[in-house]
Amino acid sequence: MKRKLEVSELIFKILSYTLLTVFALCCLYPFVYAVSAAISGRAAVDYGEIVLLPKNIQFDAFRRMFNDNMFWNSYSNTLFLTLYGTLWALGYSILGAYALSKRRLLFRKFFNFFLVFTMWFSAGLVPQYLNYLDTKEIFNAIGIVDDKWLVVIAMGMAAMNIILLRNAFEGVPSEIEEAAIVDGASEFQVLSQVYIPMSKSTIATVALFFGISRWNGYFWARQMISNANEHPLQVFIRLKLEQFTDPEAMAGWNEVYASDSVIYALIVCSIVPILIIYPFIQKYFAKGVNVGGVKE
Amino acid sequence: MKAKAADYLIYDEASGRYRESPEQAVRDDVEKHYWLHVGRTILKDWRLYLMLVPMILVFLFWRYFPMYELLGSFKVSDEVKPVSQQLFSGFSYFKRLLVGGDTLSTEFWRALRNTFLLSFYGLCFGFPMPIILALFFNEIKSNIARSVYQVLTYLPKFMSTVVMTSLVTMLVKQGSLTSGMGIVSQFLANMGWISRDVANAGLLNNPNFFRSIYQISGIWEGAGYDSIVFFAAIIAISPTSYEAAQIDGAGKMAQMRYVVLPSILSTIVIMLITRIGSLLNIGYEKVLLLYNTNTYVTADVVSTFAQRYGLAGAAKGIASAAEMMNNVIGMLLVIGANTIARKASDVSLY
Numbered sequence: 001m002k003r004k005l006e007v008s009e010l011i012f013k014i015l016s017y018t019l020l021t022v023f024a025l026c027c028l029y030p031f032v033y034a035v036s037a038a039i040s041g042r043a044a045v046d047y048g049e050i051v052l053l054p055k056n057i058q059f060d061a062f063r064r065m066f067n068d069n070m071f072w073n074s075y076s077n078t079l080f081l082t083l084y085g086t087l088w089a090l091g092y093s094i095l096g097a098y099a100l101s102k103r104r105l106l107f108r109k110f111f112n113f114f115l116v117f118t119m120w121f122s123a124g125l126v127p128q129y130l131n132y133l134d135t136k137e138i139f140n141a142i143g144i145v146d147d148k149w150l151v152v153i154a155m156g157m158a159a160m161n162i163i164l165l166r167n168a169f170e171g172v173p174s175e176i177e178e179a180a181i182v183d184g185a186s187e188f189q190v191l192s193q194v195y196i197p198m199s200k201s202t203i204a205t206v207a208l209f210f211g212i213s214r215w216n217g218y219f220w221a222r223q224m225i226s227n228a229n230e231h232p233l234q235v236f237i238r239l240k241l242e243q244f245t246d247p248e249a250m251a252g253w254n255e256v257y258a259s260d261s262v263i264y265a266l267i268v269c270s271i272v273p274i275l276i277i278y279p280f281i282q283k284y285f286a287k288g289v290n291v292g293g294v295k296e
Numbered sequence: 297m298k299a300k301a302a303d304y305l306i307y308d309e310a311s312g313r314y315r316e317s318p319e320q321a322v323r324d325d326v327e328k329h330y331w332l333h334v335g336r337t338i339l340k341d342w343r344l345y346l347m348l349v350p351m352i353l354v355f356l357f358w359r360y361f362p363m364y365e366l367l368g369s370f371k372v373s374d375e376v377k378p379v380s381q382q383l384f385s386g387f388s389y390f391k392r393l394l395v396g397g398d399t400l401s402t403e404f405w406r407a408l409r410n411t412f413l414l415s416f417y418g419l420c421f422g423f424p425m426p427i428i429l430a431l432f433f434n435e436i437k438s439n440i441a442r443s444v445y446q447v448l449t450y451l452p453k454f455m456s457t458v459v460m461t462s463l464v465t466m467l468v469k470q471g472s473l474t475s476g477m478g479i480v481s482q483f484l485a486n487m488g489w490i491s492r493d494v495a496n497a498g499l500l501n502n503p504n505f506f507r508s509i510y511q512i513s514g515i516w517e518g519a520g521y522d523s524i525v526f527f528a529a530i531i532a533i534s535p536t537s538y539e540a541a542q543i544d545g546a547g548k549m550a551q552m553r554y555v556v557l558p559s560i561l562s563t564i565v566i567m568l569i570t571r572i573g574s575l576l577n578i579g580y581e582k583v584l585l586l587y588n589t590n591t592y593v594t595a596d597v598v599s600t601f602a603q604r605y606g607l608a609g610a611a612k613g614i615a616s617a618a619e620m621m622n623n624v625i626g627m628l629l630v631i632g633a634n635t636i637a638r639k640a641s642d643v644s645l646y
Contacts, residue, residue, distance in 0.1 A: 129607055
């Protein structure tokens with residue numbers, strides 16, 4: 001009896017180690033391949049000789065990328081959109097969530113529904129597009145001609161993030177707030193001195209969510225930003241991909257590296273910064289899923 | 297609470313008559329001058345209400361005002377006039393999409409079917425994967441080894457949709473005179489799973505492969521990250537439960553069946569219901585970035601249909617009518633799923 005138990009457990013253990021290893025390698029392989037293909041010589045890439053390790057190493061594809069002003073430009077645009085977009089969205093979300101967390105707020109149910117309804121129903125691409133066009137006109141009329149600001153202010157709101165913040169604020173013990181009020185704190189002081197420090201980790205998680213959606217934002221940035229100098233990184237990558245995977249456009253390619261290497265170099269360049277900050281944000285990432293799983 | 301006469305009236309000993317209680321007088325006053333009362337409360341607490349204003353404005357401007365543009369799906373499209381001045385066309389766009397009998401209506405039905413099928417296959421193949429991964433993670437007792445596995449499997453999640461689709465495009469790209477096919481196509485062709493000609497023509501140009509590519513890349517990207525929530529539920533199980541099951545002679549399968557599964561069932565149900573609720577809200581970006589004219593047959597979903605006709609083309613009314621139908625059904629699914637979740641488990645999602 002005892003032996004049989006061990007066998008079934010051992011089989012499962014071996015099975016899980018094997019399959020996990022296979023899956024983890026599948027997850028890792030495309031990245032390794034991308035790096036190898038980006039730094040391999042032209043013939044090796046074009047004839048599909050790269051399997052894992054690079055051949056005839058060259059760094060010209062990377063050099064081409066780094067010498068491209070538009071690349072750095074798109075990087076700085078993405079940083080701009082991510083930084084300002086996150087700050088703006090986090091700002092009004094914290095204020096709104098704080099007000100919604102108060103039981104004494106009149107029409108609280110209505111305001112909650114106002115938010116939640118946007119999660120259930122969205123008007124769709126065409127109405128949103130027409131609406132953004134109107135917004136653009138208004139922005140131009142008041143003298144904001146950079147489309148970047150339109151993307152920062154008008155896009156990327158998420159009712160879910162506000163609800164996460166509201167739930168965190170509701171969890172702050174009311175005694176602490178009362179003590180602060182007795183000490184003469186105003187509403188804004190209560191928020192900034194009591195609520196924000198006490199829900200730091202949720203705020204970090206929500207900021208991360210906003211930041212990621214901004215960093216990854218592609219569709220509306222491409223639709224609404226007309227000036228190529230203001231394109232963020234994602235749009236830049238996509239345009240390059242469309243250009244470089246067109247066989248006719250690439251027919252006259254005569255460099256020492258393959259045209260594919262440029263795309264792989266670009267992909268690597270866009271992932272590396274995230275990998276660098278990954279260890280710092282990982283715990284908030286994991287926390288976000290658990291908070292997001294079950295709500296009030 | 298049952299109302300008593302004493303709540304409203306007080307017997308006045310001195311005059312020997314009944315008079316209104318002062319509390320009721322306040323209540324009456326509040327009722328009579330309800331909006332005045334509301335105004336006073338807001339004025340007294342204006343800081344709190346001021347905090348709501350930016351959020352309300354943002355959602356009003358860019359989430360609710362677009363809904364006004366939905367009126368365009370009942371009106372004759374006009375490039376110049378704003379939607380308020382266009383002529384009403386009634387339900388003609390809806391009728392044309394649903395029973396028009398022309399290519400537009402065929403494409404719409406195809407898009408609706410594809411939307412549903414992509415989500416449904418995601419439910420069948422994409423949904424169980426994180427659970428299986430979480431079960432496997434649980435088998436690894438060494439913390440360091442587990443962390444290594446987890447970090448590796450979360451890795452693809454950190455790419456944006458554009459980078460992920462670019463990578464997928466490159467891995468299965470077509471071969472041409474100057475360059476060979478993508479490495480994954482090569483692998484599949486060498487294994488003999490697909491013919492070399494098919495692989496060389498580019499898997500993304502072949503409608504038969506779109507759904508598989510979409511699902512496999514979805515699993516590759518999200519399974520590791522989605523397993524976090526299930527893994528959290530599994531490690532919450534007390535070790536004594538396993539010990540008790542072992543003493544009762546339960547093998548690994550029996551432990552799975554009688555210890556692990558019941559413990560994570562509520563998480564699975566909640567996740568499943570969320571998934572069913574968003575069956576029609578498929579992310580348009582990924583499809584938009586992966587599909588092309590050759591694969592419309594299996595790849596075109598309602599939002600990309602709307603994008604093609606409404607944003608790239610000029611049929612704004614028809615496009616927004618198509619998406620509106622999709623989104624209304626989607627909303628009903630979300631509300632239905634949420635109601636079931638509340639009834640079934642006392643946990644609602646919103």
